[in-house]
Amino acid sequence: MRDALISAAFELFLERGYESTTIDDVVAKAGVGRRSFFRYFPSKEDVVFPDHERCLADMTEFLNSGDDEEDPVARVCDAARLVLRMYDENPAFSVQRYRLTRSVPVLRAYEVSVVWRYERTLADYLRRRFAGWSDGALRADVIAAAVVAAHNNALRSWLRSGGQDDAAAGVEHALEFVRSSWGTHGECPAGGTREADDVVVVITKRRTPMWRVVREIESTLEGN
Amino acid sequence: MRDALISAAFELFLERGYESTTIDDVVAKAGVGRRSFFRYFPSKEDVVFPDHERCLADMTEFLNSGDDEEDPVARVCDAARLVLRMYDENPAFSVQRYRLTRSVPVLRAYEVSVVWRYERTLADYLRRRFAGWSDGALRADVIAAAVVAAHNNALRSWLRSGGQDDAAAGVEHALEFVRSSWGTHGECPAGGTREADDVVVVITKRRTPMWRVVREIESTLEGN
Structure with a gap:
């Protein structure tokens, strides 16, 4: 019914x-x-939006079931993928709804409030994981927001493509952007096993933007 | 009236x-x-929320008036500070409203939708500045979300303190967290003039989380 x-x-x-x-x-x-x-x-x-409540509940359960060894940023990226999976279960419906939502302000507002609930769910998890860190709550809020923004950037591109592109690949790429800034590198999916104590030497100019330094380190690590 | x-x-x-x-x-x-x-x-x-429309308009005008030499991340951080200034103009009113908003869901929803409009305003600016970069739109969306989350983390701490803490210092610290990940380091406010071509050498273990590497570079730069 x-x-x-x-x-x-x-x-x-x-x-x-x-x-x-x-x-x-x-x-x-x-x-x-x-x-x-x-x-x-x-x-x-x-x-x-018939499935967000279930998805929010799944996300909470997924986050609660993790162990404390796992990289917290990788874990919230995995949690964000649950949202993608929900959209991807029924692409035609998702694309139709996306078009409807664009044109009806009250639905747009509803969507914004749902996105906010996902963000709080991720942030609450990260706050627990970062408890005791200096700036733990700040780090948690910023990373949760970044993960949600990256996920939604890729999700919207896919919806705009009419569900034609590869949704999972787009989201993966977007989440990697966040993970490369804040995740534990050793646990990136590109990785496989790595020698724990390998040393990386980075030489950079002082005024190089930090994102460029990060990208440099990333590509060094991936090239090896 | x-x-x-x-x-x-x-x-x-x-x-x-x-x-x-x-x-x-x-x-x-x-x-x-x-x-x-x-x-x-x-x-x-x-x-x-009588002042958000004005503040959104001020923010748009501020962003449009910048030149293209300025670090885009520093610019959106400056734009975010306009919101703080609005709250800080009348701390007693802001604290009162914060308490009211906590307890009334419809006001909470309104606030979430306003936050979303600030985020889109910053993201639209960054998308223009990052046009032509690879992953420009993704970078824009993620950084806008991170700036808004950092700003709001500090703003809410200040509101919870009853307006007692130093609002500007808290927001500055929070925004620095974002800028240290993605901004052009040479333009950080701590700086003053720096030699453009100073070289920084970072030696780190391969499995060190990226955020820790970033922090290490930051503190090296600040110590000099």
Whole structure:
């Protein structure tokens, strides 16, 4: 019944527009009662984003189930990939919804608030992992924001492509950008096993931008 | 009249609660008509955040007025400081609003959407500055998110302290964390003039996390 409500809602939203469709229209089309709608969805917005609550719960569970040996940044990158997987389960639906969301401010606002909840979930995890570090909470907030921004940059490119590009590869590339700034390098996926105590020597000019130094170190490490 | 409406609204919100106060209550207390309210504020939420529109406009103007020689990351950090300045103009009001916002979900949602607009303003500027770079848009989105997260981490600490701490110092420290990852080091505020071609030698173990390498380089530079 939940799926029937989602299908009915989307058919109507695309046909008549989101604002002109009422919940009564949706339940009539799905052939169910109004109370059934509210059993599944607290509001009309929620039927447009039916899977975020589950995904947020999955993310929280995933983060709680990790051990403390793992690089915290790699862990939040893995958690972010759960969101991609949700979009990628049904590309046609995701692309349709993306186009709808662009044109309806109330849905855009809903999406922004969901993104914020993902960001807080990641930040709360990182704050626990960075507890006791100097600037632990600051580091946690900044990295969580960076991971979410990188993920969403790649996700939106994929949605704009109509779901044609390789979503996973785009997100991987974007997350690597964040991980290369803050992750534990030894655990990057490119890696395999590495000698723990290899020494890297970096010679750089004082006014070289830090990102360029980081990129230099990265490419040195990957070249070996 | 605008200020009178804001004062009346806050008095009522704190006395009766935000949800229980109507726009009619506010205009009655301020001694003006209902149309006057809507001349200044599109909705009840807007009276709680009366200065964000102006601040967003100031930020856009500030970013557009920069020249292309300046480090783009330093520029967005300067732009973020405009938000702090707005909060710091009236600490008592800012702290009061912070407490109100914590307890009213609709205001929290409004705040999240405003934060998102600041982030997009910074990201749009960085996308222009990074046009033609590889991963320019990704870099822009990630850095904008990091700057906003760092700024807000410090801003919230200050608001939680009841406006007692040094707001500017906290934000400076937080922004430096972002700038040290991605900015052009030669333009950091700690600096003064530096010899352009000084060479820095960094020796590190291969598995040292990148953030630690960055911090090491930073402290080497600052010690000189």
